[in-house]
Amino acid sequence: MASLAATNHYVEREADRLVRVEVTGDGTVRGNLKVVSGYGAQTRLVDISLVEPRETEETVQVGEDLSTPSPRPEPQSRGLPDAVGTLPVMVLATLALLTALGAVALFQTTAVLLGAAVVVVGVSVALYSLLAA
Structure with missing residues (x-):
């Protein structure tokens, strides 16, 4: 015997929905699933068969190159970050501060x-994080 834990599952158009079916007993279970669409305008019964899954022993081949660790990347220098990435951040930080002061x-x-x-505290923390990295 098979049963659904809940009924009236709503499924969006062109979507999939996983529905858990509880089966009691062994072997294949056959039955009908009632599908309703258009708020009851169309109803169909779908024949279904639930079959016990076969137990298989699947193995995974692991390559020899995966047994050795990959080299670690070189640590970055603790100096100032490159100007290409820092300059736009500095310009935006300056604009934020000027806007805040102008509003005041x-x-x-x-x-x-x-x-x-x-804003001043946020920009300060951001600049500190940028320059300390």
């Missing part, structure tokens, strides 16, 4: 001041 000067409210402080 223009609006002069506590909320804008707090927002600018968050």
Whole structure:
């Protein structure tokens, strides 16, 4: 005997859905699966057969070259990062700081001041992380 743990599984168009079927007993189980579409406009019964899977012994061949570890990459220098990657970040950081300071000067409210402080702290942490790497 076979049963579904839940009924009325919704499946999107052109999609797949895994449905768990619980089988009691041994051997092949045959039955019908009712498929409904269009909110009940179309109904079909589909014949199904559930067969016990065969136990197989599958082995995996491992190549000899996988038994030796690969060489570790050389550590990068702890100096300044290359200017090609750093320059755009520095320009964006400067723009963020200037925008925050301009907003404080223009609006002069506590909320804008707090927002600018968050931007300054965020940019500072980002620049520190960039230069410390």
